[in-house]
Amino acid sequence: MSPRRSDPTARPTLVDIAARLLAEEGPQALSARRIASEVGTSTMALYTHFNGMRGLVRAMVHEGFTRLQHYFTGVEFSDDPVSDLALLGRAYRCNALANPHLYAVMFGGSSLAGFSLDEEDRQYGRYTLAGVAECAARCIEAGRFHAQDAELVAHQMWSAVHGLVVLELGGYLTEPWDADRLLEAQLVGLMVGVGDLRESATGSVAESARRLQEELVPVADDSA
Amino acid sequence: MSPRRSDPTARPTLVDIAARLLAEEGPQALSARRIASEVGTSTMALYTHFNGMRGLVRAMVHEGFTRLQHYFTGVEFSDDPVSDLALLGRAYRCNALANPHLYAVMFGGSSLAGFSLDEEDRQYGRYTLAGVAECAARCIEAGRFHAQDAELVAHQMWSAVHGLVVLELGGYLTEPWDADRLLEAQLVGLMVGVGDLRESATGSVAESARRLQEELVPVADDSA
DNA sequence: AGTGAAGCAAAACGCCGTTATGGCAGAGCC
């Protein structure tokens, strides 16, 4: 009945090749026939293992959230939780820029092969962001934020950075209001908006920019 | 060479029917054959008038921005520019909720028929948001915002609300952190983040919620 | 009336996702 969503031992190659195809040549290269010929089998393999094209796209979405999770776990908690939160935002963007097409499929855009997420997929996605809420809670505990609801703060963070990334991937952000500059303003604005002092927020965001190079880039580079 | 992008006198029916099809049955109903049979012609009409499927999707994107513009012009400037700005954010969301599939195509999601926007399309989209920057400038002039760059504020506003809407349309925002609640927090957070006093921001955002019913809903309902 | 261009119907081409059929290899059992 249900497609074998993520059985890494059985056919890791198929979803990997599909992900590579999507990343390198975009959505239109991701056809059942093309994948099959790339793997060296017939299209039937795709049906026995993934119950069709939709099942494979679903498996790829899960893979996408796993990669996002990987970026998130790369940020270590410091004694400045606001800096941690800003770094999580940067990590979110890094993942999206590293896997732009996959990211587009994950968040409802790119209706690939008539694929649409179901509630289980979305719950899977929400769970990935649990760490952000945890970090927001630490900001509140530290007295940096006046906001009370850590989950709400996490969702504000999510939608703000997500919106920036979608516009960036869509090519809407160009000089002089490019994504890099907008991100800095957006992060500081977010922290101040939920209660941090502007001076503290500016410092923490700047600190997170420093940590991006030192902590996160090595994590992104290591080969799984 | 170039497809007749928006020639309202020649074939208004074709793009209208296509838009209706997209709105009522979603992206997979939007096929050249289906549209042709709905209009009562052959698929060739689609090529003589729009240079193929991509050209028609492009025309629909322009139509989408026109609708967004229509929502924007529905908000009248009051003597509280922050309330105006918040209302523009609400108008943006209203348009997206009224035309969800079209909205998805406009912003890079939903790679319909291999369609992708070109720089002209994006410039068309950016121009639509000029009014937001204008309103942000009025907030700055009124001394409500500490931020200096009105365009930057407009972009922050855009990406924050855009992100919220994309997550909402993707089904990611559920109780108790639903889109309605998140929008209120996001709007207040934005205003405070760019320099408004929390008390003033809360008042202006609440005022904009009142105006949404009085000003904008009538505009949305009037038939063109 | 003659001529030109424009618009569209019909059919075909090469893709697509999907399904039905059938062959083949290996496991379990006698």
Added chain:
DNA sequence: GGCTCTGCCATAACGGCGTTTTGCTTCACT
């Protein structure tokens, strides 16, 4: 060893897709 049974996949077909070609019709202009 032989037998069956099951999982896996190659092949081929089906319907639908966007697009192109061809040619007919219609209509404006001289």
